[in-house]
Every structure is written in C-alpha cells, then in structure tokens.
Amino acid sequence: MALLQLSEPGQSTAPHQHRLAVGIDLGTTNSLVATVRSGMAVVINDELGRSLLPSVVRYPASGPLEVGFSAQSHQSLDPKNTLVSVKRFMGRGLKDIAHIESMPYDFIEAEGMIKLKTAQGVKNPVEVSADILRALRERAELALGGALTGAVITVPAYFDDAQRQATKDAARLAGLSVLRLLNEPTAAAIAYGLDNAAEGIYAVYDLGGGTFDISILKLSKGVFQVLSTGGDSALGGDDFDHRVFCWIGEQAELSPVSLGDARLLQMRAREAKEYLTQHGEAPITAKLSTGEFVDLKLTSEIFTEITRTLVQKTLGPTRKALRDAGLAPEDIKGVVMVGGATRMPQVQHAVEAFFGKEPLNNLDPDKVVALGAAIQANLLAGNRASGDDWLLLDVIPLSLGIETMGGLVEKIIPRNSTIPVARAQEFTTFKDGQTALALQVVQGERELVSDCRSLARFELRGIPPMVAGAARIRVTFQVDADGLLSVTAREQTTGHESRVEVKPSYGLNDDEVTSMLKDGYTHASDDAFRRALREAQVEAQRLVEAVQSALKEDVHLLSTLERVHIDSCLTKLQSVLLGDDRRAIDGALDALSKGTAEFAARRMNQGVRRALAGRKVDEVNL
Amino acid sequence: MGVTLSEAAAKHVAGFIAKRGKGIGIRLGVKTSGCSGMAYKLEFADSSEPDDIVFDSHGLKVLVDPKSLPYLDGTELDFTREGLNEGFKFINPNVKDECGCGESFHV
Ligand SMILES: Nc1ncnc2c1ncn2[C@@H]1O[C@H](COP(=O)(O)OP(=O)(O)OP(=O)(O)O)[C@@H](O)[C@H]1O
Numbered sequence: 001m002a003l004l005q006l007s008e009p010g011q012s013t014a015p016h017q018h019r020l021a022v023g024i025d026l027g028t029t030n031s032l033v034a035t036v037r038s039g040m041a042v043v044i045n046d047e048l049g050r051s052l053l054p055s056v057v058r059y060p061a062s063g064p065l066e067v068g069f070s071a072q073s074h075q076s077l078d079p080k081n082t083l084v085s086v087k088r089f090m091g092r093g094l095k096d097i098a099h100i101e102s103m104p105y106d107f108i109e110a111e112g113m114i115k116l117k118t119a120q121g122v123k124n125p126v127e128v129s130a131d132i133l134r135a136l137r138e139r140a141e142l143a144l145g146g147a148l149t150g151a152v153i154t155v156p157a158y159f160d161d162a163q164r165q166a167t168k169d170a171a172r173l174a175g176l177s178v179l180r181l182l183n184e185p186t187a188a189a190i191a192y193g194l195d196n197a198a199e200g201i202y203a204v205y206d207l208g209g210g211t212f213d214i215s216i217l218k219l220s221k222g223v224f225q226v227l228s229t230g231g232d233s234a235l236g237g238d239d240f241d242h243r244v245f246c247w248i249g250e251q252a253e254l255s256p257v258s259l260g261d262a263r264l265l266q267m268r269a270r271e272a273k274e275y276l277t278q279h280g281e282a283p284i285t286a287k288l289s290t291g292e293f294v295d296l297k298l299t300s301e302i303f304t305e306i307t308r309t310l311v312q313k314t315l316g317p318t319r320k321a322l323r324d325a326g327l328a329p330e331d332i333k334g335v336v337m338v339g340g341a342t343r344m345p346q347v348q349h350a351v352e353a354f355f356g357k358e359p360l361n362n363l364d365p366d367k368v369v370a371l372g373a374a375i376q377a378n379l380l381a382g383n384r385a386s387g388d389d390w391l392l393l394d395v396i397p398l399s400l401g402i403e404t405m406g407g408l409v410e411k412i413i414p415r416n417s418t419i420p421v422a423r424a425q426e427f428t429t430f431k432d433g434q435t436a437l438a439l440q441v442v443q444g445e446r447e448l449v450s451d452c453r454s455l456a457r458f459e460l461r462g463i464p465p466m467v468a469g470a471a472r473i474r475v476t477f478q479v480d481a482d483g484l485l486s487v488t489a490r491e492q493t494t495g496h497e498s499r500v501e502v503k504p505s506y507g508l509n510d511d512e513v514t515s516m517l518k519d520g521y522t523h524a525s526d527d528a529f530r531r532a533l534r535e536a537q538v539e540a541q542r543l544v545e546a547v548q549s550a551l552k553e554d555v556h557l558l559s560t561l562e563r564v565h566i567d568s569c570l571t572k573l574q575s576v577l578l579g580d581d582r583r584a585i586d587g588a589l590d591a592l593s594k595g596t597a598e599f600a601a602r603r604m605n606q607g608v609r610r611a612l613a614g615r616k617v618d619e620v621n622l
Numbered sequence: 623m624g625v626t627l628s629e630a631a632a633k634h635v636a637g638f639i640a641k642r643g644k645g646i647g648i649r650l651g652v653k654t655s656g657c658s659g660m661a662y663k664l665e666f667a668d669s670s671e672p673d674d675i676v677f678d679s680h681g682l683k684v685l686v687d688p689k690s691l692p693y694l695d696g697t698e699l700d701f702t703r704e705g706l707n708e709g710f711k712f713i714n715p716n717v718k719d720e721c722g723c724g725e726s727f728h729v
C-alpha cells in the first residue's frame with residue numbers, strides 16, 4: 001500500500017499518478033539514489049539503513065550476480081570476477097586506460113569499448129554499470145512503492161560524449177528512463193540551492209575515495225555553465241589511508257606484512273582517519289597473523305603532518321582550473337564541498353585558506369550529488385512547486401553544423417550546449433565572382449557531411465561578385481527553448497539575408513542518436529585522417545584555380561621556361577588531387593606554390609604600380 | 623471529532639514545514655477520482671480560505687475545506703514506515719472500502 005507524501009499547495013496528484021523520479025550518483029567507489037519526498041530531497045537507504053552502495057559487481061562462477069557490499073567483500077577472494085571502479089572504463093578503449101597491467105581483470109583485445117571476461121561471460125562497462133543502476137532502481141521502487149517515471153544520473157563534468165552516452169546506455173539497459181544527465185558539480189550546487197542564489201561563480205571541490213575533481217561553475221539566469229574543470233584521477237581518501245598505513249608500519253617497526261595483514265591495517269588506518277574527523281586522537285590496535293600486536297595512538301597533529309603533501313596536491317589543479325577560467329580565488333562567490341574525504345578538518349582548512357572564505361559544508365558531502373540530482377529529477381518529472389518555475393535548460397543532443405568545402409562539417413553549436421543558444425560563424429566564397437552560396441545544415445558528431453544527418457538545405461543568393469575569399473557571410477544558428485533551430489545567412493557587405501527553420505530532432509529517434517554517437521566514437525581516428533585528406537584536397541583545388549586565373553590574366557609576366565615549369569607543377573597537382581594519397585597531394589601542392597612564388601610577387605608589384613599610377617591620374621584630374 | 627495528527631505525523635509535518643521554510647500548516651481534503659471513488663489530498667498550506675475549518679493538533683494547524691469534512695471527520699493522520707517506504711497514512715473511520723493502493727477510497 002502506498003503511503004502519502006505532503007505535496008505543494010494545489011499539487012496533489014490523482015491516485016496512481018505520482019511521478020516517481022530519482023537522482024542517481026553513479027560514483028567510482030560508491031553510488032547512491034535519492035528522491036524528493038514531501039518537498040525534501042532524501043537519500044534512499046537499503047534494508048539495513050545504509051545509504052551508500054559500493055560500485056562493485058561480482059559475476060561468480062555459480063550463483064547470481066552480486067552488487068554492492070556482498071560483492072565488495074569478495075574482492076580479494078575472487079578478484080577476476082569482482083569488478084570495481086568500472087566508471088573509469090566507461091566509453092573507453094583499452095589504450096585509453098593507464099596502469100591496465102596492474103589490474104586483476106581478463107581484458108579482451110578488441111576495437112571500441114573495453115570488454116572483460118568473467119565467469120558469467122564477457123561484460124563491458126556499460127553492462128556492469130547497468131547492474132549497479134538496476135540495484136538502485138529496485139531499491140528506489142521498493143521504497144517509493146511504484147515504478148519510476150525517470151531518473152537524473154550524474155556524470156563528472158569532464159565526461160566526453162562517449163562517456164556520457166555510455167552512461168545513458170547503461171541506464172537504458174537497467175530499465176531507467178533518463179530524464180537528463182547532470183554534471184556532478186552542478187548537482188552539488190543545486191543541492192545547496194545555489195541555482196536560486198545570486199548569479200556568480202562557484203567552485204566545487206570534490207575529494208572522493210579515489211579521485212579529486214575541481215570545477216568552476218558560472219551561474220547566470222538559472223543555468224550553470226562549466227567554465228573549467230581539473231583534478232587528479234589518482235588522488236583521494238584512499239591515499240590518506242595509505243599514509244596512515246605507512247605510519248603504522250614505521251611506528252610499530254613491522255617487517256613487511258602479509259597481504260591479509262596489509263588489508264587489516266589498511267582498514268584500521270581508514271577507521272582512524274575517519275575517527276579523527278571528530279576526535280583529537282585515534283587509537284589503532286590490531287593483532288597480526290604473525291602474532292605481533294599493534295597498539296598506537298594517532299593524534300590529529302601527526303595525521304595532519306603526514307598528509308600535508310596530499311592536501312597541498314589538490315591545490316595545484318585548483319589553481320590551474322582557476323587560471324583556465326581566467327579567474328583568481330577572490331572571484332569565487334562560494335565553494336561547495338563534495339566527497340567523503342572533504343570531512344577531514346585539514347582539507348576544510350586548506351580550502352578555506354585558499355579561497356579566503358568558509359566553504360559550504362552543512363550537507364553530507366557524500367550525498368550532495370545524489371540530492372541535487374533528485375531535486376532536478378523531481379522538477380523534470382513535472383512535480384513542480386508553484387514557486388519553482390525555473391529549470392535548468394535543456395541541451396542539444398547532437399552537434400549542429402554546416403557543410404563547408406569538400407564535404408566537411410564545420411560544427412557551429414557543439415553537442416550538449418544548453419538552449420536557447422545562438423552562435424555565429426563567418427564563411428566566405430570559394431570562387432571568384434561567386435554570387436550564391438548553398439548551405440547544408442547537418443547534425444552529428446562525424447567530420448564528414450556524408451556521415452551526418454542532413455537537416456536542411458538552403459541558398460543565399462545575391463552576393464555581389466567579388467574575388468574568392470572577399471565576401472563575408474555570417475551564418476547564425478539559433479536554437480530556441482523548444483529546440484527549434486533557425487539558420488540565417490547574411491552577407492555582411494550587402495546585408496543580403498536568407499533563413500530557414502528546422503526542427504533538429506526531427507526524424508531522429510534515441511536509437512539513431514545512440515548509433516550515430518557510437519559511430520563517432522569508433523570512427524574518430526578514421527575521421528581525422530579523412531578530414532586531413534579532404535582539407536589537403538580543398539587547399540589544392542583552391543591553388544589550382546588561383547593559378548589558372550592568374551595565368552589567364554598575367555601570363556605575359558612569365559618567361560617561356562617559367563611558364564613550362566608552372567604548367568608541369570599544375571598538371572602534377574591536378575593528377576593527384578582526387579586521389580587519397582595525402583603525401584602526394586602535399587608534395588605537389590608545395591611544389592606548385594614554390595613554383596609560383598616569383599610569379600605571385602611580380603603580379604603583386606604590377607598591382608601596386610597600377611594602383612600608384614591610378615592615384616596619379618586621380619590627382620591630375622583634381 | 624474533527625481531524626487530528628498522530629504524534630509521529632505531527633513531528634514529521636513540523637520537520638517538513640521547517641525544512642521548507644514557509645507554511646502555516648497542512649491541508650487535508652478529498653477529491654473525486656481514483657479506482658474507488660475518492661482520493662485524499664495532503665498538501666502544505668500557505669494560506670487559509672475564509673470557509674476553511676481549522677483544527678489544532680500538537681500545535682500545528684490542520685485545514686480542511688467544508689466539502690471534504692464529512693468524509694474526513696474523525697480521521698487521524700499517521701506517519702509510518704513500511705519496509706523501505708515511509709509516509710503518511712489516513713486512519714479514516716468513514717471508509718468502507720479502500721482501493722488496494724491506499725490512495726483512493728469509498729464511503
Ligand atoms: N568522516 C570521515 N572522515 C574522513 N574521511 C571520510 C569520512 N567519511 C568518509 N570518508 C572518506 O571518503 C572517501 C569516500 O568518499 P565518496 O563516497 O565521496 O567517494 P566516491 O564519490 O565514491 O569516490 P570517487 O569520487 O573517487 O568516485 C573514503 O576515502 C572515505 O574514507
């Protein structure tokens with residue numbers, strides 16, 4: 001039987017129409033699910049009252065798969081089948097991952113995303129993440145008493161398209177409908193209600209178990225823009241544990257310990273670290289398999305001392321992120337603390353000293369991301385309170401661009417830009433005397449027009465005849481809040497304008513978006529090669545036409561011998577122009593431009609002489 | 623008679639109002655819909671209507687509109703936990719028949 005929650009005035013939903021929405025923090029070490037109940041964001045606990053779900057999945061040889069604590073407890077016994085930190089593999093190939101040799105897994109050599117061999121078959125990171133998400137979904141549906149309408153899932157701000165898409169695919173596999181992916185720092189800022197706060201720039205300092213992320217966000221008109229991100233993917237609370245572990249070894253004068261003892265001491269080190277957050281000193285006792293006893297006291301002074309360099313290490317990327325955004329610490333209006341490791345007082349102090357202001361820390365740092373995601377999910381699902389008419393604006397699912405010479409795509413609005421948005425770019429004519437320009441509007445992540453989806457074609461006519469490259473045509477893409485795209489092209493000297501309206505998502509369903517993104521991912525290096533080739537071809541064509549037109553006008557400036565040389569260079573370039581031998585094109589291009597350098601100089605001199613002569617005539621006439 | 627809050631319900635209502643930062647109390651009501659006729663309304667109240675009937679329970683204002691009162695008279699609002707789920711429950715003596723979902727009822 002469903003229990004009722006308090007609604008906002010006038011917002012009671014009809015029975016069976018509660019829109020159950022959750023926010024999910026899919027973390028490297030831990031994941032959480034949260035929802036909004038009676039107007040308040042809360043984390044949903046498991047049957048044992050635990051909020052965190054370790055992001056660990058085990059695929060044992062016999063028996064069902066295990067997710068969370070039970071999987072984690074088998075990590076050392078069954079390392080090959082117990083997958084941890086798969087978030088690091090999302091949307092990544094084998095060659096993208098550092099220290100792969102030190103991992104206990106059976107990786108499979110293949111193109112595309114990483115695959116791992118387990119006792120239950122080959123798994124990719126998307127499937128593993130889906131198993132984590134499914135566990136959270138089941139937890140939430142049990143707690144909320146019904147099927148979920150949708151979920152907001154958080155991703156690091158630096159996640160690229162492939163990683164974001166992988167996250168979305170995992171959600172879909174887990175039977176979740178994704179209302180939106182939300183950047184983790186943005187979610188944290190929402191949890192603190194900063195989206196309702198005054199406009200300004202905020203820093204989000206996230207020190208988790210194994211990773212450190214710093215993000216600089218700019219809030220304006222209810223939209224957070226990520227100005228810069230930075231961090232260290234191998235720095236987190238675990239490193240503090242390790243420092244304490246080493247200190248124990250020194251103090252207790254232990255000889256090298258067994259793997260089991262090391263694990264025990266690591267655990268004691270972590271407990272001591274967490275205890276010191278509230279206390280001045282922590283007792284550390286352990287009985288090792290060798291019969292040795294460890295009985296130590298770690299004071300917060302010593303702890304601070306032995307971890308000073310770790311804390312300092314977070315400030316480097318912080319400084320860099322500020323520099324990348326062109327900002328100084330005093331430009332930051334507020335600092336949000338995220339991640340369990342920011343509970344440590346020395347971290348709080350260092351951050352406060354760096355920014356010169358006390359950080360926001362009254363919410364649970366390991367829950368803020370999930371809470372912010374829940375608030376966003378609640379709004380997107382339509383459970384809005386009357387005062388809440390703001391919404392983070394939507395983003396563009398695939399890049400929008402236009403075709404340029406040679407079938408290449410010039411991206412004008414990149415994927416994931418928030419809408420409404422307007423961007424403009426200038427283009428020019430390619431041929432002398434060109435009076436019309438055909439524009440093709442395309443959507444997709446690939447480099448070649450033929451691999452993207454064409455949305456519209458239109459023509460700008462009435463460009464005054466000019467030499468190639470002289471016309472200035474400004475193409476403006478504008479996407480309004482409903483996702484409706486209009487494209488305007490305007491020739492700047494004459495003001496001649498042409499426009500079309502297109503619905504960019506028209507005809508593209510989610511699966512197509514998925515497969516196009518996958519294509520973009522798998523063909524990235526292939527595309528880069530083809531792009532470079534196409535650019536060389538375009539450049540060559542341009543030079544051929546320029547030389548031909550120069551010869552027509554000023555052939556008298558050349559000796560016969562020079563003429564023959566230029567002709568032969570020209571023929572050579574024309575013969576390789578359409579092939580796919582990039583080196584041959586580059587070589588012939590180079591030869592022709594060297595061979596015509598003197599000719600070009602003479603033409604220039606002639607032009608200058610004519611211009612000067614012209615002026616004299618004018619002056620005489622005056 | 624009237625409408626009352628259990629101690630647990632009062633504690634949670636007070637907490638939710640404090641967290642929300644505004645509100646004079648809560649509003650209980652019924653509306654027609656659902657699989658067996660009527661459905662409960664449970665909302666924060668920011669203002670009262672002239673013909674509202676106002677009950678005081680554990681120092682909290684409980685507002686009921688006159689049309690709903692006959693269906694709710696004698697109701698106690700409780701707050702309970704069932705497994706992972708927690709929330710409010712109407713203990714309503716007028717109800718003869720409840721939809722399995724607990725959100726809709728029949729008098
Ligand atoms: N009271 C505490 N004092 C000090 N450290 C703590 C405390 N509570 C938790 N931590 C540390 O926080 C870390 C885990 O943080 P969190 O759950 O935010 O990580 P995560 O988000 O899953 O990791 P990551 O961001 O690397 O993906 C652990 O190192 C843990 O020991």
Ligand SMILES: [Mg+2]
Nearest residue numbers: 027028208339
């Ligand atoms: Mg984290």
